[in-house]
Amino acid sequence: MLTPEGDFDARSRAALATPALGRAVRGTVDRLRNLRAIAEADADLTRQRRAAATEARTRAIDKLPELLERFTRNCEARGGVVHRAPDAASATAIATSLLRKSGARRVVKGKSMVTEEIELNAALEGAGIEVTETDLGEWIIQLAGEKPSHIILPAIHKTRHDIRALFEKEGGTPLDASTTTLCAHARRRLRERFLAADAGISGANFAVAETGSIALFTNEGNGRLVTSLPRLHLVFLGMERLVENFADLAAMAEVLPRAATGQDLTSYFSIITGPRHRGELDGPEALHVIILDNGRSRLLEDVAFRPVLRCIRCAACLNVCPVYAEIGGHAYGGTYPGPIGAVLTPVLRPEEHAARELADASSLCAACSEACPVGIPLDELLILQRARNATLRPKRALRLALRIALSGLMGDKAHGTSRRLRFVAKVLGAGTPQRRALAKVLPMLARSEAVRALPVIPPQSFRELWKALQAGENTRAR
Ligand code: SF4
Incomplete structure (x- = not known):
C-alpha cells in the first residue's frame, strides 16, 4: 500500500523543504555511485x-x-x-x-x-x-x-x-x-x-x-x-x-x-x-x-513489463537518479523507491492511481537504464507507463479541456498563429519579470517555474526570422 500522507507531489514538496534530508541522501548516493564506478x-x-x-x-x-x-x-x-x-x-x-x-x-x-x-x-x-x-x-x-x-x-x-x-x-x-x-x-x-x-x-x-x-x-x-x-x-x-x-x-x-x-x-x-x-x-x-x-504473475503475463522481473534489487538505479537524490525514498510512498519503484509499483498495484503517477517522477535522462546490471530498460518502461496512464485519463474531458485552452490562446486558428499567441510568446521571450507577471494569470506556468526555469525564448520567433529571410532573398532576386 502507498502511504496515505498526500500524493507524490505533496510528499516530494515536503522532502524538498527538508534540506538536511537532501544533503544526507545526496552524500550517500554520490559515494555509492563512485564506488560502483571504480568496481x-x-x-x-x-x-x-x-x-x-x-x-x-x-x-x-x-x-x-x-x-x-x-x-x-x-x-x-x-x-x-x-x-x-x-x-x-x-x-x-x-x-x-x-x-x-x-x-x-x-x-x-x-x-x-x-x-x-x-x-x-x-x-x-x-x-x-x-x-x-x-x-x-x-x-x-x-x-x-x-x-x-x-x-x-x-x-x-x-x-x-x-x-x-x-x-x-x-x-x-x-x-x-x-x-x-x-x-x-x-x-x-x-x-x-x-x-x-x-x-x-x-x-x-x-x-x-x-x-x-x-x-x-x-x-x-x-x-x-x-x-x-x-x-x-x-x-x-x-x-x-x-x-x-x-x-x-x-x-x-x-x-x-x-x-x-x-x-x-x-x-x-x-x-x-x-x-x-x-x-x-x-x-x-x-x-x-x-x-x-x-502481482508477479500479472507481471509475467505483461510482455512489455516482463523484464522488470529480472531486477536483483541492487539499487544502482536509485543511486544515479537525479529525482531520487533530491527527494529520497519516502516521497515515492511505496516499498520500492526510485526508478525501479516507479516502474514496479504501478504494475504490482494497478488499481492505485497514486502508484501509476510515479512514472512522472523521472527526468527520463536514462541514467537508471545505463546503471542497471541486468539490462532493464527503465526509461523506456517509464515512458510506456506514462502512455498507459494517458489512455486511462478521461479522453473526452481531456480533449475538451485542450480545446478550451487552445481556443483561449489561439482564437479559432488552431494551426495558424493568432495575435494572442504571438503576444504570449513575446511576453515569455521578453524575460523573467514578464514571465513572473504572466505566471500570475496562468497558474500552470507558475507551477512549472517554481521547480525549474523555463528555457529562454528567443526575442525573434521562427516565423519572424523566416519572414526576414524571405524578404532578404526577394530583395536579392530583384
Ligand atoms: S539497477 Fe536494475 S537490478 Fe538494480 S534495482 Fe534498479 S532495476 Fe533493479
Whole structure:
C-alpha cells in the first residue's frame, strides 16, 4: 500500500523543504555511485558480466514455472517445506500460523524488501509476536517507526545525531554520536535479541532451482545469526528470484555486489540448503520457504513489463537518479523507491492511481537504464507507463479541456498563429519579470517555474526570422 500522507507531489514538496534530508541522501548516493564506478571501471569486463547476468535472469524468468517446481522439489528433498502465497494476506497468515504452531514469541529478522512489501512486522506484532530487525539500517528505522527509504540502505536519510537520539531512547543511556559508540550499542543490544529468539526470518537474494538452496549476500553478519541460531527459520522469497543453477548464481555474484556497493563480493555470502541435518553443528531444526506472488504473475503475463522481473534489487538505479537524490525514498510512498519503484509499483498495484503517477517522477535522462546490471530498460518502461496512464485519463474531458485552452490562446486558428499567441510568446521571450507577471494569470506556468526555469525564448520567433529571410532573398532576386 502507498502511504496515505498526500500524493507524490505533496510528499516530494515536503522532502524538498527538508534540506538536511537532501544533503544526507545526496552524500550517500554520490559515494555509492563512485564506488560502483571504480568496481566497474573495466568496461569490457563489466559488459561481459552484465551480459551473463542478464542472460541468466532472462532465462530464469522465461522458465519460471518450471524452475519453481524444481526448486520446491529439491528444497523439500533436503528437509525444507515450501509454501506458495498468492498475496500479502496469505503470506503473513502462513508465517503467523507457523510461528504460533512452534510456540515462537520472539523473532529476529534479517533485511528483506519482500517482508516490507507485505507489511509482515505489523501483522506479526498484531498477533502478539515480538519482531526485532537486526540489519543496522532496518533496526534504526524500526525504532523510528518508519519505512526504508532506500533498497539497500534503509536509513540513508538519517544522520548520526538522529541515530544517537533513537538509540538513547531505546537503551535509556546517554551515548556520543561516534559511529564506534553507535555500532557497539547496536551490537550489544541486538546480540541479546539473537540469543533470546525463538525464530529467525530472512529474505533471499536468490533461490537455486537445481539444489533447492537459498543464497544471501550480506555485509553485517546478522544474516548468518538469523538463519542459523534460532530453532525455526522462515524464508520469504519473491517468486521471481530464482536462478537455474550454481553457474547462474556465480553470474549474479559477479554483478550484484559491484552494482550495489562497489564491492567485488559482500563480506558474507551464505548458501543455505535445508535445515540442520544429522551430525551438523548449527542451523535451525525446521526451515520453511514462503514464495510470494503478490502481482508477479500479472507481471509475467505483461510482455512489455516482463523484464522488470529480472531486477536483483541492487539499487544502482536509485543511486544515479537525479529525482531520487533530491527527494529520497519516502516521497515515492511505496516499498520500492526510485526508478525501479516507479516502474514496479504501478504494475504490482494497478488499481492505485497514486502508484501509476510515479512514472512522472523521472527526468527520463536514462541514467537508471545505463546503471542497471541486468539490462532493464527503465526509461523506456517509464515512458510506456506514462502512455498507459494517458489512455486511462478521461479522453473526452481531456480533449475538451485542450480545446478550451487552445481556443483561449489561439482564437479559432488552431494551426495558424493568432495575435494572442504571438503576444504570449513575446511576453515569455521578453524575460523573467514578464514571465513572473504572466505566471500570475496562468497558474500552470507558475507551477512549472517554481521547480525549474523555463528555457529562454528567443526575442525573434521562427516565423519572424523566416519572414526576414524571405524578404532578404526577394530583395536579392530583384
Ligand atoms: S532495476 Fe536494475 S539497477 Fe534498479 S534495482 Fe533493479 S537490478 Fe538494480
